[in-house]
Amino acid sequence: MNFFKKLFSSTNENDESKQDTLTSTLECSSFDEIFVQNFIKKGGKFLYCSHQEELNQNLLNIINENHWKNVVCFDDDLTKNLTIIGVDSTDKIKKSSPFFTYCERLLSEEGSIMFSSKQLYNNKITHLSDYFIVFAKTSQIVKNKSEGLMGIKETYQKNFPTNISSIKSYIPEKVEDDFLNFGNNNAKNLYLLLLEDL
Numbered sequence: 001m002n003f004f005k006k007l008f009s010s011t012n013e014n015d016e017s018k019q020d021t022l023t024s025t026l027e028c029s030s031f032d033e034i035f036v037q038n039f040i041k042k043g044g045k046f047l048y049c050s051h052q053e054e055l056n057q058n059l060l061n062i063i064n065e066n067h068w069k070n071v072v073c074f075d076d077d078l079t080k081n082l083t084i085i086g087v088d089s090t091d092k093i094k095k096s097s098p099f100f101t102y103c104e105r106l107l108s109e110e111g112s113i114m115f116s117s118k119q120l121y122n123n124k125i126t127h128l129s130d131y132f133i134v135f136a137k138t139s140q141i142v143k144n145k146s147e148g149l150m151g152i153k154e155t156y157q158k159n160f161p162t163n164i165s166s167i168k169s170y171i172p173e174k175v176e177d178d179f180l181n182f183g184n185n186n187a188k189n190l191y192l193l194l195l196e197d198l
Contacts, residue, residue: 031108035141038111043170045191055135055193059100060085062133062191066098072129073100074121081135093123098131098191104155104164105148106141106192112168113192114148116161125165125186130172132190137197 040046047062049055059081063071070088073079078100082089090097105114113134115125142148145166153160169187 031141031143032138035106035108035111038108039106039170039192040111042111042168044111045170045189047191047193049193049195052195055195056081056085058193059133060087063087063098066131068098068131070094070097071100071133072097074119075102078102078135093128095129097129098133099129100133101135103134103136103140104152104161106136106194107144107148107166108141109144110166110168112166113190114145114152114164114166116152116165117163118156118161120163120165122163124163125167125188128188130189132167132188133193134190135193135195137195139197 036046047058049058063085070090071082072091072093073082073089074091079089082100089100093099101115101119103113103119104116106112107114113136120128140151142151149164152164165186167186167188167190170190172187172189
């Protein structure tokens with residue numbers, strides 16, 4: 001079902017089984033809606049894509065609008081996307097070039113994005129570019145960290161990744177008042193390309 005149709009579906013159903021299905025859909029879509037609201041509130045830039053061609057066009061628009069000449073990318077499949085749209089890529093970290101990556105999960109309650117060593121390899125988030133472009137799917141939205149970790153455990157049953165961390169703020173210039181976060185600022189200017197897959 002289309003992501004936005006789920007968010008804004010009508011409750012005018014007569015059949016009891018349809019009502020049960022709708023209630024279940026609304027419970028799931030509330031995670032979607034809460035994630036998007038929290039993500040945008042924290043300064044994230046969100047682009048919904050209903051198909052791959054739209055995602056490629058949005059990716060090209062982001063790169064052109066920011067006048068980036070090349071993109072840092074560690075994943076071969078994502079590098080193919082960059083080749084399709086005619087953008088150069090490198091696997092060498094450059095602070096001036098955006099980092100294009102997948103993620104593990106999107107955490108609804110925090111509006112944050114969870115990563116692991118599968119995306120970051122041996123790099124800490126703070127050592128990567130200040131600009132991230134993240135490709136995720138609607139099926140990756142979960143309620144909280146606990147569900148995110150359970151999902152990672154299901155995905156990687158035998159080869160569990162390390163370096164699990166998240167980006168919780170999308171305004172690097174913003175200073176956190178919480179002393180517990182002192183010296184641990186993972187804030188990034190972040191674009192999220194969210195592809196419908198449900």
